[in-house]
Amino acid sequence: MRSRILSFTIFLILFLAFIETPSSLTSTADVRYRSAPWDPPCGLTESVEVLCLLVFVADVSVKSYLVGWAQFRMNLWLLAYLAVLVVSLMDWIVSLSLVCQEALDEPQDPRPGPPCPSAQPHPRWSLAVGAVRAHRHPTLLFMNLPPLRIRRLLRPFFLMQNSSMMKKTLKCIRSSLPEMASVLLLLGVHLCVFTMFGMLLFTGKEQGDGQDRERLMYFRNLPEALTSLLVLLTTANNPDVMTPAYSKNRAYAIFFIVFTLIGSLFLMNLLTAIIYNQFRGYLMKSFQTSLFRRRLGARAAYEVLSSMTAEGEAHRQEVGVRPQDFLQVLQKVQLDSSHKQAIVEKVHSYGGDLLPADEFQKLFNEFDKRVIKEPPPRPEYLSPFLKSAQFVFSHRYFDYLGNLIALGNLLSISVFLVVDADVLPEDRDDFILGILNCVFILYYLLELLLKVFALGLPGYLAYSRNVFDGLLTAVLLVLEISTLAVYRFPHPGWKPEMLGLLSLWDMARLVNMLVVFRFLRTIPSVKLMAVVASTVLDLIRNMRAFGGILVVVYYVFAIMGINLFRGVIMAPGNGSLAPHNSSAPCGSFEQLEYWANNFDDFAAALITLWNVMVVNNWQVFLDAYRRYSGPWSKIYFVLWWLVSSVISVSLFLALILENFLHKWDRRSHLQSLAGDPDTTCQ
Amino acid sequence: MRSRILSFTIFLILFLAFIETPSSLTSTADVRYRSAPWDPPCGLTESVEVLCLLVFVADVSVKSYLVGWAQFRMNLWLLAYLAVLVVSLMDWIVSLSLVCQEALDEPQDPRPGPPCPSAQPHPRWSLAVGAVRAHRHPTLLFMNLPPLRIRRLLRPFFLMQNSSMMKKTLKCIRSSLPEMASVLLLLGVHLCVFTMFGMLLFTGKEQGDGQDRERLMYFRNLPEALTSLLVLLTTANNPDVMTPAYSKNRAYAIFFIVFTLIGSLFLMNLLTAIIYNQFRGYLMKSFQTSLFRRRLGARAAYEVLSSMTAEGEAHRQEVGVRPQDFLQVLQKVQLDSSHKQAIVEKVHSYGGDLLPADEFQKLFNEFDKRVIKEPPPRPEYLSPFLKSAQFVFSHRYFDYLGNLIALGNLLSISVFLVVDADVLPEDRDDFILGILNCVFILYYLLELLLKVFALGLPGYLAYSRNVFDGLLTAVLLVLEISTLAVYRFPHPGWKPEMLGLLSLWDMARLVNMLVVFRFLRTIPSVKLMAVVASTVLDLIRNMRAFGGILVVVYYVFAIMGINLFRGVIMAPGNGSLAPHNSSAPCGSFEQLEYWANNFDDFAAALITLWNVMVVNNWQVFLDAYRRYSGPWSKIYFVLWWLVSSVISVSLFLALILENFLHKWDRRSHLQSLAGDPDTTCQ
Structure with a gap:
């Protein structure tokens, strides 16, 4: 209960970023089309925030009370928790004392009338402001x-x-930092050496020479050359950077290929190897640790309970736990009812004897036994006709038939999609598709009813796949009925009109596509797919820690990005420096119309960071922010590339490897027990 | 000796591809600037080829004689060898019977007068031609x-x-094929589902709408949409593909992000995990296997030798090997002389007794002992002044001083490079740099002489690093002297003229940059770098099998590409379909001037394949070859992407992981013996 409140509070305080003043509540992030965002009334987000902070204060005081002051002082995490809370509260008080002046001080939204570029905050200033803001005056400068x-x-x-889990993952990352630093150092040396070589190679002599064009485009000066090769390290400008020189002479290609081979294939993969090396046995060890903790807890409980027994009956020689004491404690503990029931039964089987330590430990093994729920009994029908009908509709071939029908549904949608692709949206005739859709939905309804009849309602709901099918059918039915109500029955030349982002009709088709999941469900039953599919499912379960770290990294960089680059990208045309689309050179930010990739609000910043993380075309971002904001913006992007693309992606790969190999080892262990030969080669 | 001839023959026959009729002997591959290539005289390559084939015939007959016919029939590799040889020879005879008609039949080189596009070979025809070419007539069609x-x-x-090693690696790949197929199937399902969803989402309603633009640009029809998402799977069109829709509404970004997350980060990495799973323990096992084979060989030798002993002296009861027999055999064996010497000494230490089996085995342990060469004695000088000079110049601080001077040299070059970057090449003044270069080269010469004086010539040459430094100094000296001879002594306003691709002067500076390796040499002595650097060195050693497979894959695809797409890309302007550069849309093959990326000769095909393997901008190639050659060309490129980028890169990563972890395990094993704590986390 406590942990659930805490989780919700954390979610809430993180979610605030979407609503707070550079609010993300516009339909688009594109600076050309963006409307003025809705701003929360003064004090709304602040009050939500202080509530969250108070919850954390309560949490930290409970925790410090529980562990005691001596322990508290030693626990770095708790100390940091306290410090962060204090700083946050102080910062909050400062915000409050300005009574929403902050929002007014900030640059106006560019849409109504963008400020002139010279008045834009310089990125380094806004960092310095953090230090002086406690006692700042509304001077002209600030x-x-x-x-x-x-x-x-x-x-x-x-x-x-x-x-x-996240703390543990962080510890893993931290302990691989020294080696990662050495690889990064190697990478730096590699980059510097090749930059020097490159600048010597492409000195450029005659006008219009291949060397000369290479120099002018990619090796003009030291920062330019470094950036070119850094981007080549991510392969994001691969054929382009070598094109001018390679067109002149084949031999120049060797320079770029050797650079990519060493840098991108070799050193980058070495980073992955280093991170993976730290994660080996990670799952196994965390599994062992949690088992060890549970055993320790059980042993401690045993000691406490047996000392109670000894107190109560001082004359008894034996040491052990009285079953009634244990049952009493068990009543107060929140546990899964089926597990509790099993333990109580086990305890009763001992009679009134004292429980010795090893028996006490064995009791807790009940937790590991998975409860197999018996499906509720099927309804009993008397008539033989109903009985045979029940047999038919509860048979798995009936399931297969349903899947087949669903496949037909999918195929019909796909065929119409492909046929309609070349027809303009206005000329499409949805008559046949409308009829077909009705038929399919009627079949799904029929299937639902027949299954409920065969299995009974509790039996039907006992299988999660049935619940999914049922929900899907219900949603489809509602959508279909409302479609019919709005557009009338299908007739030749029937064209459901379009409303809003997606019309009701398109929505119905989209939901129909969810029928795909009926097939994805059959994948694990194909032998070839079984391991892969179950690995994927396991992975998702074990991915939480990684996801958390990703959220943290994204959050921090997005907030930093908003502070550094907010309002820097301005719509072309009215007073901004950006040239019009038609006059922009090929491959530039303006020509590619990346206007939506800015840092003007939290959601936009997230997408921008994602695009840089994916690395492709990130040189466009580097170049654009260099032009709009200054050369130092490169540091931010390169740092983000290092943190996200290099470290996170390696971490992700390491987790996948670890999960897969863990799974695989257990499987091949089971197989070797069953006598199957090992499957690894040689 | 035999294996060396064989290796050379293999190298020769593979190298022929560069010289054979679509010969690569032009300075550029760019169709706009390419001159007519030199064609080898008729029969030259054919005669070299038949010589190589005859060597292989000799090899296969020796091998079949050695293993015997019964074994030969069971050995698939040998049977395939025979079959390949027979087919090659038949094919060669057919070529010969046409007496270089082939070369005349082929389309003329585009440069002198390109054939009209309609006469271009259709890619599917050229495949069919393989079947009919044995009995083809010079008809108009063919x-x-x-x-x-x-x-x-x-x-x-x-x-x-x-x-x-390559056979073994191939076996590993083959045994991971079933799982890879299942992941590829999942990938296919993923692609299809998202294509359908995408086409439903981006149906496009009003003109100029974001959805409409998305549809027109990336989701026009089924093949187009599939290609867009396939390219997105490689992240090569990342921000572009989502830009039109995302500019309209933020929510559309979710579609693309989810697609990339599942496809690119999840399923692609799963492929790597599967391949790595097969390679785990690969090095360890191959190590064990080779050890096992050696022991088996030693044991067999023992049995043979001891049976000789038994024959010679039938009355002796003991079983063993006579030392003199063994020494006799040893004389005939080609071995490292130092190892041979060690074994002979060991045998002599036994006296004349018979060698029992285990002693015989132990003899071969001598091979594992590394020979530590004693540096030759230093020259002895009599004068105390010379003695102290010898001490100074052989001290390691003198080495450090040399490195420092070299660093200064590097820095001076770099500084001038950066300073000169903004100056046009004609206006540069190389006076100071010329003087500095002279000074540095004189220092290197002095250092060389002093070291030779201190260590003696044999002592100097005993260290490979001294050999490298000496060679570098010699090359620099020769270059400097010829520079001085050509350009005279430096004077203010001194500007060495430019000749050819690189002038003598630039060459001198480039060679100067090799001084960098003096520093790279110091890396392993830094503790942090030691493991990483030694892993890198080990990796290069273990990479041969992987490199071989890469060569095979590149070779096959390059030859296939030449057959399919030779002459398809034509220079713009004279009669070709390509529009001029200025009118080409942004991001197209023509605008990016990728003219050099064609399949007109072997070297160009290799670079083109490399560029597709690196994946960035490969959609440009897909699009260009679709336009110039037909929609089926996509299959070739997608196949190449799968083989090279997906499988090879995974293989590479697997090898790196395996090498690194193997190294690491050994190191931490040594550390734990020495009492150091384990470094993996938790």
């Missing part, structure tokens, strides 16, 4: 600088603090 | 179709057949 709200940057700490 | 020379495709087989 008038429209966005304040750096430190507490926003600190928020992800609450998420990290709350998960032991 | 007049200028390039023949498919099967033997060229088969050549890499000789490389594969010759290496047991």
Whole structure:
């Protein structure tokens, strides 16, 4: 209960970023089309925030009370928790004392009338502002600088603090830092050496020479050359960077290929190897640790309970736990009812004897036994006709028939999609598709009813796949009925009109596509797919810690990005420096119309960061932000590339490897027990 | 000796591809600037080829004689070897019977007068031609179709057949195929489902709508949509593909992000995990296998030798090997002389007794002992001044000083490079740099002489690093002297003229950059770098099998590509379909000037394949070859992507992981013996 409140609070305080002043509540992030966002009334987000902080204060005081002051002082995580809370609260008080002045101080939204570029906050200033904002005056200089709200940057700490898995993963990353630093150093040396070689190679002599064009485009000066090769390390400008020189002479290609081979294939993969090396046996060890903790807990419980027994009956020689004491304690503990029931039964089987330590431990093995729920009994029908009908409709071939019908449904949608692709939207005739859809939905309804008849309602709901099918059918039915109500019955030349983002009709088709999951469900039953599919499912379960770290990293960088680059990208045309689309050179930010990739609000910043993480075309971002915001913006993007693409992606791969190999080892262990030969080669 | 001849033959027959009729002997591959290539005289390559084939025939007959017919029939590799040889020879005879008609039949080189596009070979025809070419007549239809020379495709087989490591790696890949197929199936399902969803989402209603633009640009019809998402799977069109829809509404980004997350991060990495799973313990096992084979060989030798002893002296009861027999055999064996010496000494230490089996085995342990060469004695000088000078110049601080000077040299070059970057090449003044270069080279010469004086010439040459430094100094000296001879002594306003690709002067600077390796040499002595650096060195050693497979794959695909797409890309302007550069849309093959990426000769095909393997911008290639050659060309490129990028890169990563972990395990094993704590987390 406590942990659930805490989780919700963490979610809430993190979610605030979407609503707070550079709010993300516009339909698009594109600076050309964006409308003025809705701003929350003054004090709304602040009051939600203080409520969350108070919950954390309560949490930290409970925790410090539980562990005691001596322990508390030793626990770095708890100390940091306290410090973050204090800083956040102070920052909050400062915000409050300005009574929403912050929002007014900030640069106006670019849409109504963008400020002139010279008045834009310089990125380095806004960092400095963090230091001076406590005692700042509304002077002209600091008038429209966005304040750096430190507490926003600190928020992800609450998420990290709350998960032991994340702390463990963080520890793993930290312990691989020295080796990663050495590989990064090698990478740096590699980059520098090749930059020097490149600048010597492409000195450029005659005008219009291949060397000369290479120099002018990619090796103009040291920062330019470094950036070119850094981007080549991510292969994001691969054929382009070698094109001018390679067109002149084949031999120049060798320079770029050797660079990519060493840098991108060799050193980058070495980073992955280093991270994976730290994660080997990670799952196995965390499994062992949790088992060890449980055994320790059980043993402690045994000691406490047996000392109670000894107190009560001082004359008894034997040491052990009285079953009634144990049952009494068990009543007060929150446990899964089926497990509790099993333990109580086990305890009763001992009679009134004292439980010795090993028997006491064995009791807890009941937790490992999975409860197999018996499906509720089927309804009993008397008539033989009903009985045979029940047999038919509860048979698995009936399931297969349903899947087949669903496949037909999918195929019909796909065929119409392909046929209609070349027809303009206005000329499409949805008559046949409308009829077909009705038929399919009627079949699904029939299937639902027949299954309920055969299995009984409790029996039907006992299988999660039936619940999914039932829900899908219900949603489809509602959508179909409303479609019919709005557009009338299908007739030749029937064209459901379009409303809003997706019309009701399109929605019905989209939901129909969810029928796909009926097939995905059959994948694990194909032998070839079984391991892969179950690995995928397991992975998702074990991925939480990684997901948490990703959230933290994204959050911190997004908030930093908003503080550094908010309002830097401005719509072309009215007073901004950006040229019009038609005049922009090929491959530039403006020509590619990346206007939506800005840092003007939290959601937009997330997508921008995602695009940089995927690395493709990130040189466009580097170049655009260099032009709009200054050369130092490169540091931010390169740092983000290192953190996200290099470290996170390696971490992800390491987790996948670890999960897969763990699974595989257990499977091949089971197989070797069953006498199957090992499947690894040689 | 035999194996060396064989390796050379394999190298030769593979190298032929660069010289054979679509010969790569032009300075550029760019169709706009390419001159007519030199064609080898008729019969030259054919005669070299038949010589190589005859060597292989000799090899296969020796092998079949050695293993015997019964074994030969069971050995699939040898049977395939024979079959490949027979097919190659037949193909060669067919080529010969046409007496270089092939070359005349082929389309003329585009440069002198490109054939009209309608006469271009259709890719599917050229495949069919392989079947009919044995009895083809110079009819009008087949007049200028390039023949498919099967033997060229088969050549890499000789490389594969010759290496047991490659066969083993191939076996590993083959045994992971079923699981890879299941992941690829999942990938296919994923792609299809999202294509359908995408086409439903982006149906496009009003003109100029975001959905409409998305549809028109990326989801026009089924093949187009599939290609868009397939390319997104490689992240090569990442922000572009989502830009039109995302500019309209933020929510559309979710579609693309989910697709990339599942496909690119999840399923692709699963492929890597599967391949790595097969390679785990690969090094360890191959190590064990080779040890086992050696022991088996030693044991067999023992049995043979001891049976000789038994024959010679039938009355002796003991079983064993007479030392003199063994020494006699040893004289005939080709061995490292130092190892041979050690074994002979060991045998002599036994006296004349018979060697029992275990002692015989122990003799071969001498091979594992590394020979530590004693450095030759230093020259002894009599004068105390010379003695102290010898001490100074052989001290390691003198080495450090040399490195420092070299660093200064590097820095001076770099500084001038950066300073000169903004100056046009004609206006540069190389006076100071010329003087500095002279000074540095004089220092290197002095250092060389002093070291030779201190260590003596044999002592100097005993260290490989000294050999490297000496060679570098010699090359620099020669270059400097010729520079001075050509350009005279430096004077203010001194500007060495430019000659050819790189002037003598630039060459001197480039060679100067090799001084960098003096520093890279110091890396392993830094503790942090030691493991990483030694892993890198080990990796290169263990990478041969992987490199071989890569060569095979590249070779086969390059030959196939030449047969399918030769002459398809034509220079813009004279009669070709390609529009001029200025009118080409942004991001197209023509605008990006990728003209050099064609399949007109072997070297160009290799670079083109490399560029597709690196994946970035491969959609440009897909699009260009679709336009110039037909929609079926996509299959070739997608196949190449699957084989190279997906499988090879995974294989590479697996090898790196395996090497690193093997190394690491050994190191931490040594550390734990020494009492150091384990470094993995938790």
